Amino acid sequence: MEQAEPENNALKNGYIYVPYDPHHYTFLFSYHIIMKIKNVARDSILALLYSLRLTSSTVSNGSLLTIVTFHRVLPQNLRKKYPFPGLVTTPEEFRWIMHTLIQLYDCGSVTDMMSKWKKYKKPNKPLMAITFDDGQEDNYRYAVPILKALGVKATFYIPVSAVEEGGMLWHDLLGFTVLHLFKKGPELGRVNEFIEMDFSMCRSPVEAARAVVRRAKSMDQQERVKFINFCTDKSYCPDWAGMMTWKQLRQLTHDGYEIGSHSMTHSILPRCSDTELKTEIIESRKILQEKLKVPVSTFCYPNGDVDERISKLTKKAGYTCAVTTEWKANRQKDNMFNLGRCDINPSKFLNFRGKLSKTKLAWRLSKLKRFLENLKKDDI
Numbered sequence: 139m140e141q142a143e144p145e146n147n148a149l150k151n152g153y154i155y156v157p158y159d160p161h162h163y164t165f166l167f168s169y170h171i172i173m174k175i176k177n178v179a180r181d182s183i184l185a186l187l188y189s190l191r192l193t194s195s196t197v198s199n200g201s202l203l204t205i206v207t208f209h210r211v212l213p214q215n216l217r218k219k220y221p222f223p224g225l226v227t228t229p230e231e232f233r234w235i236m237h238t239l240i241q242l243y244d245c246g247s248v249t250d251m252m253s254k255w256k257k258y259k260k261p262n263k264p265l266m267a268i269t270f271d272d273g274q275e276d277n278y279r280y281a282v283p284i285l286k287a288l289g290v291k292a293t294f295y296i297p298v299s300a301v302e303e304g305g306m307l308w309h310d311l312l313g314f315t316v317l318h319l320f321k322k323g324p325e326l327g328r329v330n331e332f333i334e335m336d337f338s339m340c341r342s343p344v345e346a347a348r349a350v351v352r353r354a355k356s357m358d359q360q361e362r363v364k365f366i367n368f369c370t371d372k373s374y375c376p377d378w379a380g381m382m383t384w385k386q387l388r389q390l391t392h393d394g395y396e397i398g399s400h401s402m403t404h405s406i407l408p409r410c411s412d413t414e415l416k417t418e419i420i421e422s423r424k425i426l427q428e429k430l431k432v433p434v435s436t437f438c439y440p441n442g443d444v445d446e447r448i449s450k451l452t453k454k455a456g457y458t459c460a461v462t463t464e465w466k467a468n469r470q471k472d473n474m475f476n477l478g479r480c481d482i483n484p485s486k487f488l489n490f491r492g493k494l495s496k497t498k499l500a501w502r503l504s505k506l507k508r509f510l511e512n513l514k515k516d517d518i
């Protein structure tokens with residue numbers, strides 16, 4: 139008996155099934171060749187710019203403070219199982235990136251780099267602060283040994299409630315729930331009962347997870363909490379995806395690493411009431427200081443979302459600076475409660491051979507790239 143082919147858009151191994159079409163594959167092949175040529179040309183131009191020092195760190199960021207962001211550091215086999223792979227750096231990639239950055243920059247924690255920055259108007263090597271968001275246990279397990287081996291300090295931004303409860307951040311809880319439910323079909327069961335979204339266009343579980351989290355970010359605090367409680371299930375989350383413990387955080391402070399606050403519940407702060415905001419910003423600092431017995435002087439806005447009400451309260455709460463997710467290097471005259479950061483996504487540093495490239499990393503962090511991007515924005 140002939141087996142019927144799955145219908146268009148039917149699920150196969152967790153992915154949407156696309157029927158065979160020869161024209162489609164010819165198109166893909168030509169596209170692949172054109173992209174390859176484009177990538178070789180781009181790599182050659184970047185190598186030339188680097189050799190002319192036009193993207194060198196000293197020329198680009200001499201008197202500026204660059205802050206880079208990492209999230210999860212996980213081996214490749216676990217990156218494949220994580221709902222947001224774009225947030226993951228493997229330990230091998232992390233070692234390569236840090237090894238390269240310390241050749242180009244003077245790297246350290248936010249507070250250490252801020253005090254050097256105030257002391258030297260033009261330091262010998264441009265300054266760079268290394269930051270980690272979300273306080274996940276993989277940072278301690280995989281990133282810290284590499285930082286120690288290279289002699290680099292960093293700042294870890296901690297969402298307090300998830301550490302206190304030994305749980306997981308809400309977007310991870312939601313992401314793993316969506317991955318689990320997607321295996322049964324893109325209807326997404328209880329998730330869809332609450333938000334009624336059309337997931338038929340999502341080609342993979344990862345795409346569905348991103349769509350659901352995006353939707354949850356648009357909810358106000360109360361509604362989001364209700365949604366998460368209604369549809370998520372902790373049993374869908376693997377052991378390797380949890381948070382650092384207070385003991386591990388104490389060890390980090392003992393070893394000279396800095397701890398900053400990343401709010402209480404990783405809320406989208408502009409959607410919080412004044413009372414909720416006080417808990418997220420003031421209470422989180424108080425708990426971190428009490429538990430760790432160290433001053434906490436830097437804050438990280440979850441999702442980078444900030445407005446004047448939030449930055450004013452952060453300053454009033456006693457922090458000396460706060461960081462966003464806006465891609466920029468910081469000038470001394472900038473608002474210290476609106477510091478930009480460059481999110482490190484290793485896939486953006488690959489050359490046409492698929493290998494990590496120093497010239498590409500230098501390009502992405504360069505003033506020249508920022509300048510050209512601003513020109514493009516002005517055109518629009």
Ligand SMILES: [Zn+2]
Nearest residue numbers: 271272440441
């Ligand atoms: Zn975060």
